[in-house]
Amino acid sequence: MISIDKITDVYSIVDEFCKDFEKFSQPFLIGNKPKRQPRMNTSEVITITLLFHLSGFRTFKHFYIYYVQKHMKQDFPQTVSYSRFVELMQSALMPMTMFAKTCCLGTCTGLSFVDSTPIRVCKNKRIKRNKVFKDVATTGKSTMGWFHGFKLHIIINDKGELLSFCITQANVDDREPLKNENFLASIFGKLFGDKGYISEKLAQLLFVDGIQLITSIRNNMKNSLMEMSDKILLRKRSIIETVNDELKNICQVEHSRHRSIINFMTNLIAGIIAYNFLPKKPSLKYETVKTNQLAMFY
Numbered sequence: 524m525i526s527i528d529k530i531t532d533v534y535s536i537v538d539e540f541c542k543d544f545e546k547f548s549q550p551f552l553i554g555n556k557p558k559r560q561p562r563m564n565t566s567e568v569i570t571i572t573l574l575f576h577l578s579g580f581r582t583f584k585h586f587y588i589y590y591v592q593k594h595m596k597q598d599f600p601q602t603v604s605y606s607r608f609v610e611l612m613q614s615a616l617m618p619m620t621m622f623a624k625t626c627c628l629g630t631c632t633g634l635s636f637v638d639s640t641p642i643r644v645c646k647n648k649r650i651k652r653n654k655v656f657k658d659v660a661t662t663g664k665s666t667m668g669w670f671h672g673f674k675l676h677i678i679i680n681d682k683g684e685l686l687s688f689c690i691t692q693a694n695v696d697d698r699e700p701l702k703n704e705n706f707l708a709s710i711f712g713k714l715f716g717d718k719g720y721i722s723e724k725l726a727q728l729l730f731v732d733g734i735q736l737i738t739s740i741r742n743n744m745k746n747s748l749m750e751m752s753d754k755i756l757l758r759k760r761s762i763i764e765t766v767n768d769e770l771k772n773i774c775q776v777e778h779s780r781h782r783s784i785i786n787f788m789t790n791l792i793a794g795i796i797a798y799n800f801l802p803k804k805p806s807l808k809y810e811t812v813k814t815n816q817l818a819m820f821y
Contacts, residue, residue: 538566576797627799629684633712663693683804
């Protein structure tokens with residue numbers, strides 16, 4: 524059950540953003556306004572979409588029909604049919620994306636972690652039969668094996684807050700997003716990654732922008748000097764694996780039931796926003812790093 528306080532908090536934040544978004548985007552709209560306004564406004568559509576990712580339901584259809592329309596009539600009295608609501612969700616993709624980029628990202632503290640996780644759109648045995656993502660999704664390989672779909676690249680701080688995210692095809696190298704200035708616009712200090720981000724040219728390129736890329740070395744590489752605190756923080760890189768796990772298993776950014784690409788993007792963005800509303804995020808206390816460093820020194 525979702526508490527009334529949680530519904531009120533989510534709706535108030537979303538509604539305030541939607542009012543500002545509508546005011547600033549109105550001069551750039553092309554064409555005339557629709558004569559008939561939808562029964563549900565954009566704030567209600569986004570709020571219900573986000574509540575699904577926080578509810579624990581596995582399918583949105585069951586959540587909307589058997590929970591929202593039956594147990595949330597006081598909060599949303601003007602609900603529409605399920606098929607109509609899916610159409611309204613698609614039209615709310617743009618404000619949801621802007622909301623995720625402007626209101627749901629944390630502040631860089633100088634300690635950041637980068638990683639990518641596969642977003643599968645179908646099972647491997649159904650790759651050739653998949654028509655929804657034909658010529659869009661690709662086949663790639665991760666540490667867990669081959670998959671068909673996309674990659675979600677994220678950067679988090681030591682508090683577990685998302686700092687930046689982007690989506691690429693599955694066959695794109697993990698280091699490519701780090702070459703994009705927009706992906707690293709708010710990042711500075713030390714950036715920790717796994718062995719997939721090893722690149723001398725990339726490290727030099729980021730160093731010019733004030734970012735120190737720190738990765739572990741492969742078995743066939745020579746040892747390099749590294750500060751003890753950096754070695755300890757590199758071992759704590761599992762924090763971003765926990766964030767990826769919560770995005771998939773709690774916020775449900777990944778499933779194989781999509782009927783269109785727009786629905787896929789809507790579900791993914793809504794899951795990222797829902798992560799921001801989680802009451803507790805995996806965090807890293809830097810004081811414990813200092814304590815471990817002194818213990819290893821003595």
